[in-house]
Amino acid sequence: MRVLVTGHDGYIGSVLVPILRQAGHEVVGLDTGLFADCVLGPAPEEVKTLRVDLRDVEPSHVTGFDAVVHLAALCNDPLGNLNPDLTYDVNHRSTIRLAKAAKAAGVQRFLFSSSCSLYGKGADDTPLDETAGFQPVTPYGESKILSEQGLLELADDDFSPVFxxxxxxxxxxxxxxxxxxxxxxxxxxxxxxxxxxLSDGKAWRPLVHIEDISAAFLALLEVDRGRVHAKAYNIGKSSENYLIRDVANLVAEVVPGSEVTFAEGAGTDLRNYRVTCDLIAAEVPEFQPKWTVKLGVEQLIEQYQRHGLTIEQFGSETHQRIKRIKSLMAAGKLDNDLRWVNA
Structure with a gap:
């Protein structure tokens, strides 16, 4: 297929694009480039890129594609809280704008990168399936709900979204x-x-490796659309739900000589939920997640060492999204609406 990947210069996109290309798909990226220079180790191989802000997408930008994989978003809670209305503008309204443009251009498949954060504050530790109610605690989580609802309204025989x-x-x-x-x-x-x-570690969280996320996108892109049309899937493995304090203890086991500590003021994290991923396992068996958190920590440690990462680099704007945005704004390169100045 010919696939447009939005946010391809981001964290997930940098892993997903090579996987799509290896599977034989032609990939074009659409990204405004906020994080394109934020690289550790060798930069990913470049693909043809549309340097277009999501808020400016027109049908002409998505003409000639078989599918859109939509990753681009203000991608974490502190960044989303920086300006909640901007979060809704970029994450929700621009998602619907992109989808309408894609539908007008005849693009049939639209894979949306949603989030389990829309479940928000679980009432207890019962694993939640895709029919569970939403209790978002951040603008980011709320924006994903609004996007799913808006995309569902566009679904028909000619336009097939998957969440x-x-x-x-x-x-x-x-x-x-x-x-x-x-x-x-x-x-x-x-x-x-x-x-x-940074918290008391008592919150539940489902965790998934970005290579497994990428594998899920590939599987959902390639299966018969009738199996997955207008459906939502929790992405991960049901066995990969953890208390954050247990993740910390696991990391301490992997890294000799390290010990678990609590940051000053560490308190309760309102985001607290477990999920079940049994639906995608049953309906899309082509998706076979391979990673556990332990394997992922071992991979991270190996790569941090290989590339000579320092704590100063790790805490810098290169790897901290909110710092990157604030730095670009302070330098006068981004305006208050996160648009490039003199672009």
């Missing part, structure tokens, strides 16, 4: 995100000797 509700991602990417819990805990364990928890 990938990703568990919390981890794992090595050439455009590493340090603001994800497993990536952060592994880096601090290796580079400081402290597995530093």
């Amino acid at each position: 990938l509700r990703n568990s919390t991602a981890y794992g090595f990417s050439p455009r590493l995100r340090g603001d994800l819990v497993v990536n952060d805990l592994a880096a601090h364990a290796l580079l400081t000797g402290q597995v530093r928890l």
Whole structure:
């Protein structure tokens, strides 16, 4: 297929694009380039790229594609909280704009990178399936709900959206995100000797490696559309739900000499939910997730060491998304609406 991947210069996109190409698909990227320079190790192989802001997408940008894989978003809660309306503009309204443009251009398949964060604050520790109610606690989570609802309204015989509700991602990417819990805990364990928890660690979280997320996108792209049309899937493995404190202890076991500590003011994390991924396992057996958190931590440690990562680099704007945005704004390169100045 000829596939447009939005946000291809991001954390997941940098891993997904080579996997799609290896499977024989032609990939074009659409990305405004906020994080294109944020690389650890060799940069990913470049693909043809449309340097277009999501908020400016027109049908002409998506003409000639068989599918759109939509990753691009303001991608974490602190970034989303920076300006909630901007989060809704980029994550929700621009998603619907892109989908309408794709539908007008005759694109039949639309794979949306949603999130299990829309489940938000679970009432208890019962694993949630795709029919569970939503209790988002952040603008980011709310924006994913609104996007799914808007995309569902566009679904018909000619336009087939699928919603990938990703568990919390981890794992090595050439455009590493340090603001994800497993990536952060592994880096601090290796580079400081402290597995530093920013919360009390009592919250549940489903976790999934970005290579497994990428494998899910590939599987859902290639299966018969009638099997997955207008459906939502929790992405991960049902066995990969963890208490955050247990993840910290696991990291400490992998990194000799490290110990679990709590950051000053570490309190309760309102985001607390477990999920079941049994639906995708049953309906899309082509998707076979391979990673566990332990394997992922071992991979991260090996890659951090291979590329000579320092704690200063890890904490810098290169690997911390909110710092990157604030740095570009402070330098006058981005305006308050996160648009490039003089672009």
